Amino acid sequence: MGLMLSVEKFHSLALVAVGKTRKMKVLDEPTLRVGNAFLPPLGITDCWRYLGISFTSRGVKAFRKELEEPLRRISEAPLKPHQMMEILRNFLMPFLIHQLSFARVSMGILKALDVVVRASVRRWLKLPKDVALGIFHAPPSSAGLGVPSFLRSLPVLILSRLRNVSKSDYPRTLIAKATKLSTAWLVADARLVPARDYISYLQIVSNSLPTKLRTSRGRRAEGILPKCRAGCDDVESAYHIAQQCVRIHEARIACHDNIVRVVADKCVKRGWEVKREPRYKTEAGLRKPDLVAVNKELGKAVIMDVQVVQASNLDWSYNTKIKKYATKDLLATVMAESGVKEVSVLPITLTWKGSWFVKSASELQDIVGGGSFLKSLVTRTLFGTLLCWRRFMRSTTVSQMPRHLISDPHEWINEIPTYRTVSTDALQVIAGIAPMDLRVIEVGKLALTRVNGQVEPQHRRVAWEKVMEDWHERWSASEKGRVTFTIFPCVREKLKLDFVLTHDLVQFLSGHGNFKAKLYELGLVDDPQCDDCLVLHTMAHVLHDCVRIEDLREILKWKLSLLGLDFDLAVIKAADSDAKALLSEFARKVMRRLSVGNHARDERLAADPLQPDFGPETV
Numbered sequence: 001m002g003l004m005l006s007v008e009k010f011h012s013l014a015l016v017a018v019g020k021t022r023k024m025k026v027l028d029e030p031t032l033r034v035g036n037a038f039l040p041p042l043g044i045t046d047c048w049r050y051l052g053i054s055f056t057s058r059g060v061k062a063f064r065k066e067l068e069e070p071l072r073r074i075s076e077a078p079l080k081p082h083q084m085m086e087i088l089r090n091f092l093m094p095f096l097i098h099q100l101s102f103a104r105v106s107m108g109i110l111k112a113l114d115v116v117v118r119a120s121v122r123r124w125l126k127l128p129k130d131v132a133l134g135i136f137h138a139p140p141s142s143a144g145l146g147v148p149s150f151l152r153s154l155p156v157l158i159l160s161r162l163r164n165v166s167k168s169d170y171p172r173t174l175i176a177k178a179t180k181l182s183t184a185w186l187v188a189d190a191r192l193v194p195a196r197d198y199i200s201y202l203q204i205v206s207n208s209l210p211t212k213l214r215t216s217r218g219r220r221a222e223g224i225l226p227k228c229r230a231g232c233d234d235v236e237s238a239y240h241i242a243q244q245c246v247r248i249h250e251a252r253i254a255c256h257d258n259i260v261r262v263v264a265d266k267c268v269k270r271g272w273e274v275k276r277e278p279r280y281k282t283e284a285g286l287r288k289p290d291l292v293a294v295n296k297e298l299g300k301a302v303i304m305d306v307q308v309v310q311a312s313n314l315d316w317s318y319n320t321k322i323k324k325y326a327t328k329d330l331l332a333t334v335m336a337e338s339g340v341k342e343v344s345v346l347p348i349t350l351t352w353k354g355s356w357f358v359k360s361a362s363e364l365q366d367i368v369g370g371g372s373f374l375k376s377l378v379t380r381t382l383f384g385t386l387l388c389w390r391r392f393m394r395s396t397t398v399s400q401m402p403r404h405l406i407s408d409p410h411e412w413i414n415e416i417p418t419y420r421t422v423s424t425d426a427l428q429v430i431a432g433i434a435p436m437d438l439r440v441i442e443v444g445k446l447a448l449t450r451v452n453g454q455v456e457p458q459h460r461r462v463a464w465e466k467v468m469e470d471w472h473e474r475w476s477a478s479e480k481g482r483v484t485f486t487i488f489p490c491v492r493e494k495l496k497l498d499f500v501l502t503h504d505l506v507q508f509l510s511g512h513g514n515f516k517a518k519l520y521e522l523g524l525v526d527d528p529q530c531d532d533c534l535v536l537h538t539m540a541h542v543l544h545d546c547v548r549i550e551d552l553r554e555i556l557k558w559k560l561s562l563l564g565l566d567f568d569l570a571v572i573k574a575a576d577s578d579a580k581a582l583l584s585e586f587a588r589k590v591m592r593r594l595s596v597g598n599h600a601r602d603e604r605l606a607a608d609p610l611q612p613d614f615g616p617e618t619v
Contacts, residue, residue, distance in 0.1 A: 011046075012039040067096060067113055071120045080195040082188070084124045085145060088117070089187075093148050100150065101157045110150040117147060125199050128208050130217070135206045140186040143205055143355070182355040184375045185382070193379060201382045204238070205353050209389055212236035230392070239310060241392045242352040248388045248395070255384025259306050259377060260290045263348065266368045267293045272302075281523060282329045289325055293367070294338040301338045302367060303330075303345045308381060311351040318357050321347035354382040421522060422510045425474070426481025429488055430509050432495050435474070438467045468492055483511030483539060504587040511539045514594040542590060549590050556586045 014027035030038030047056050070092050074084055100110070118136050122129065137152065138144025185193050185201065193201070203209050212226035213235055220226065228236040230247035241248065264274045272293040280287045291304040303325050309317040325345045334343045348364055349357040361374055368374075428435055442463045449459040472491045487509060488494040507513025516537035520528035530537040532547050542549065559582050560566065 010034070010039050011042050013042045066099070067092075067116055071116065075120060075123065081124050081198050082193065082195065085121070085147075086187075088121070089146055089148075093117075097148065097150070097154065097157065100154050105154070107151065110154055113150045117150075121145065121147060125202055127202070127206065128214075131206050131208050135202075140183045141180050143183045143186070145186065145202075181361055181371055181374045182378055184371075185354075185379050188375075197379075197383065197386065200386045201354070201379070204382055204385050204389075207238055209238045209241075211238055211241065214238075230395075238389070239352070242385045242388050243308075243310065245388075245392060248391045251388045251391045252384075255381070255387060256306060256308060258384065259308075259348070259380055262377065262380065263304065263306065263364075263368075264291055264293075266373055267291070270368055271295060271297070272367070280330055280333055282327055282333075284327060287325060287327075287330055292334060292338075294340060296338070296340060299340045299342055301334050301340045301343045303334060303343065304348055305346075306348045308350055308352050308384070311353060311355060314349060314351065314355075314357040318347050318349045318360060321345070321349070350377065350381050352381070352385050354378040354385075419507075419512050422506075422512045423478075423480035425478045426484040426510050428471075429475060429481065429484055429491060429494055430501065430506060432497075434467055434471055438470055442467050481510065484509055502584055502588065504591040505584050507591055508539055508543070508587050513539070514591060515539055515542065542594070549593060552586060552589050552593070556582060 012030070012032040014029075014031045016025045016027055017023075018025050026042075026044045028041055028043045030041055032039045045056070071088075074087055074092070077084075079087075096113075118133070121127070121136060122131070127135075134144060136145050136147050137149040138146070140146045185198075200209075208214065212229065214237075216226050225235045228234055228240060228245055230245055232240070232245055232247075234240050234244060243252070260276070264276060267274050272295050274294075275292045277288055277290060278292050289303045289305045292301065293304060294301045305321050305325065307317055307321065322345050331343045335341070346363050346367070347360060349360040356374065356378065365371060365374055445463050445466075446455050446459060449455055468491065475485070475491050476489070478485075504513075507515075512518055516525055516530065517528040518538075519525040528536055530541060530546060530548075533541065533545065535541060535545075537546075543553075560579065563579055563582075565579055
């Protein structure tokens with residue numbers, strides 16, 4: 001045929017059976033001649049490749065060395081984590097899987113190879129040893145790293161090759177489902193996500209950020225969970241730090257505002273007119289969405305509100321925002337202001353781990369176009385979570401609020417039975433809780449006076465006196481809560497009082513209640529005058545002069561006279577607990593009568609969900 005063998009390109013392997021020992025012997029002497037020359041023999045340690053597979057005289061070469069050496073070279077190369085994972089996924093793993101699919105390997109070998117691969121990935125990405133295996137082997141579309149598992153994939157590939165089956169439904173280790181937009185950063189270009197942030201984002205998704213809850217695994221007593229180091233009465237978990245902790249409240253708001261700003265800028269580039277945080281008065285109360293985008297060419301307006309929530313309640317959070325803003329009066333107001341025929345509500349909903357709510361992502365994509373922008377919002381959300389965690393770890397702030405009131409910096413306001421229109425300055429005085437910024441300054445000063453971890457009592461007294469002095473100056477100079485100021489002009493004297501706050505009593509102390517003068521200021525009624533007395537319907541008028549409650553006033557005067565007290569709101573400053581109880585009961589009956597008998601109130605106020613439900617009156 002004209003073909004000739006080249007001695008330089010060929011080798012020979014001679015295997016001879018040894019009958020007594022039942023083994024094979026490799027001859028290292030030339031045995032095969034081509035022309036006038038012998039082919040070079042292969043020894044017991046020699047290796048050669050055929051169809052991409054390495055062989056020795058014993059068969060297919062051991063794969064552990066074939067795997068460990070490339071992994072070592074990748075680890076020592078000056079590469080970023082993205083690049084290391086790219087080489088592993090797209091080059092090294094397919095190369096080894098091809099060889100293994102043609103070799104005889106046991107399940108133990110495949111498992112050992114998986115362990116070697118995962119150990120290298122943990123070292124590259126700085127993952128803890130107890131991170132879930134699904135993170136390694138799940139595909140990127142399921143928020144995994146997409147590293148194939150030899151133990152799971154090889155048996156299926158071998159079976160597929162032998163049976164000539166084009167597709168096989170084999171089991172995988174999966175984690176929570178997510179859209180491709182939510183996980184695109186896992187396989188993104190190294191220029192898009194910095195190497196340090198890439199590792200941190202993966203720690204967020206795999207729930208492996210070092211927190212007290214995670215680092216105490218296996219060491220804490222059964223049933224005892226570590227509390228937040230910031231003083232919160234909650235478990236210190238990654239979710240608590242990202243979503244609840246008082247220490248990084250400002251960082252959470254900044255991350256939310258950053259997403260709002262980026263969405264607004266993108267809408268403007270797409271030809272939409274955008275209003276940021278407009279205020280609308282509705283029957284259900286004040287509504288302030290993050291954005292209202294208007295496109296007059298399309299005849300559409302969209303009410304947008306950004307929320308970063310927990311993954312377990314995405315659907316509920318989305319529907320709650322829809323119910324909040326998709327009211328007839330709000331939609332009609334936006335339609336009239338913008339001059340369009342169609343108004344819709346779009347809650348921009350993501351989790352703190354950067355997962356999109358699928359419906360929210362598709363609706364936003366219709367407005368801003370392209371998926372690259374939505375992918376960037378995912379990394380911004382992850383960076384916001386990372387920023388919250390970093391600030392939490394670097395800060396030493398410890399909340400001094402009562403344990404049951406510190407899940408949020410202003411959560412204690414919700415514990416006071418009153419309306420939201422009452423100023424914070426007045427509520428602080430009514431509740432007897434010092435402003436948080438003054439308490440933080442106090443704690444900082446006390447920290448400087450510690451000796452052997454202890455603070456002397458005199459230093460505590462001096463620091464508290466400074467808090468009281470600054471608080472009193474702030475309360476005296478404030479323009480808010482002046483009705484409360486007429487009752488409690490001195491903060492120090494107010495803190496000496498001890499009484500139970502009720503919804504009706506706080507209405508008297510703050511002046512925010514069913515008083516027509518106050519409702520007129522809020523735009524809820526058309527007339528500030530009392531229907532019976534034709535004067536301003538204020539708290540002072542109701543207490544001293546209003547004819548509608550004259551009988552209740554006379555009964556209170558008589559009961560107070562039995563205690564030797566005069567009728568005045570200052571009776572609340574008395575030490576007698578019976579007098580305080582009488583005043584609280586008086587306030588309850590008065591507010592109930594005003595609620596039932598005020599026929600001139602605007603009907604919109606009746607729909608206010610904050611309105612208390614009064615029962616039948618008893619005098």
